[in-house]
Every structure is written in structure tokens, then in C-alpha cells.
Amino acid sequence: MAIHFNDHEVKSGLKNKTRLKQYLTELFEKEGQGLSGLNYIFCTDDYLLEINKQFLNHDTYTDIVTFEMSEDPDVTEGEIYISFDRVKENAAKFDVSTEQELHRVIFHGALHLCGYKDKSKKDKELMTQKEDENIKKYFKKA
Template sequence: MAIQFTDHEIKVNLKDKRKLKSFLKDLFASEGQGLKELHYIFCSDAYLLEINKEFLQHDTYTDIVTFEMGEDPDVTEGEIYISFDRVVENAEKFNVPVNQELHRVIFHGALHLCGFKDKSKEEDALMRKKEDEYLIKYFGSLN
């Protein structure tokens, strides 16, 4: 089971990678989802916009795009692209620390790969609740 973090054309100062990898493994286990491989790619708005257009036919900025790459629905092999530009902007918008917002998005992508959706109002409310739950477990509190 491998979890990787890669900076693409930007530099993200992600602290405690070993702790985060262990926590993500526990998150998948807690949600009853197997994990084979997970690759986070931190990138710019421009790069993620191109991915969003090419693969999802969405011509909009977003903070995250998640891809399930494997064949087995019970075992995750995924790639998660995160726009650090969007993370910084959203942290300012919601008045939260950048590190907290970054981890929220990291957990958000993992939760998508565990089967959680956020298209409807109800799905989005559950996703936010799960994000908060894992942020509190990881940091001990919010903010």
C-alpha cells in the first residue's frame, strides 16, 4: 500500500508526511475501503483547469479532481489532483488556516475514493460532516 505526494510546478510545504500517510490508511480502513495505491499531485489552478477540461469537460476552476484508476471497486488505486492556488484562496475566503484547508481537501479526495459523493445537498452535508470528523481526529480540533 503506497501513498505518494508530488508537487507539480509548485511547492507545497506538507508537514508530517509519515503521520498523514498513516492517517490516510486508517481513514480508508475506517470507511471499509481497501487501499492499494494513492497519489496526490499538488498543482496550480492553470494545470488543474486543463485536467478538468480534458478529462471531465468542465471549463471551471476547482480545488480538487479525483480519479479512481483501479478495476476493483473495493480496493482503491487513485490519483488526486489538488490546486494549491484554490486551497490558499479558499482558506482566506473561509477564514481558516491554509494547512487546515489543505488537509480538508486531502481528506475530501480520500472520501470520494471511499464512495462519498457531494452532488446533492444531502450528500454535500454528509461529506462536510465526514471532513470535519477527520480534521478533528487529525488535528485534535478545528482552527
């Protein structure tokens, strides 16, 4: 099982990668989801917009696009693309640090791969609750 963090045309400044990998491994275990591999790609708005258009037929900017690559529903092999431009903008918008917003989106993608959705109001509320729990727990351990 491997978790990788990759900067593509951006510098995410992600800290404590080893600790974060361990935390993400524990998150998947806690959620009862196997994890074969996970690849985070931090990129620009324009790069993620092209992925959004090409694979999802959405012509809109977004902060994250998550792909499940595994054919086994019990074991995740995923790719998560995160727009660092959106992360910085949302951090300012929600008056949180860029580091905290980056982790929120990292956990958001992992939660999607664990089966959480965010299309309905009820699903969004649960997703936000799970993001908040993970942010609090992760930064409390720091």
C-alpha cells in the same frame, strides 16, 4: 500499498507526511475500503483546469479532481489533483489556515474514493461532516 505526495509547479509545504499517510491508511480501513495506492498531486489552477477540461469536459477552476484507477470496486488505486492556488484562496475565504484547508481537501479526495459523493445537498452535508470529523481527529492527534 503506497501513498505519495507530489508538488507539481508549486510548493505545498505539506508537513508530517509519514503521519498523514498513516492517518489516510486508517481512514480507508475505517471506511471499509481497500487501498492499493494513492497519489496526491499538488498543482496550479491552470494545470488543474487543463485536467478538468481534458478528462471531465468542465471549463471551470476547481480545488480538486479525483480519479479512481482500479477496476476492483473494493480496492482503491487513485490519483488526486489539488490546486494549491484554490486551497490558499479558500483558506482566506473561510478564515482558516492554509494547512487546515489543505488537509480538508486531502480528506475530501480520500472520502470520494471511499464512495462519498457531493452533488446533492444531502450528500454535501454528509461529505462536510466527514471532512470536519477527520480534520478534528487528525489535528487532535498532533
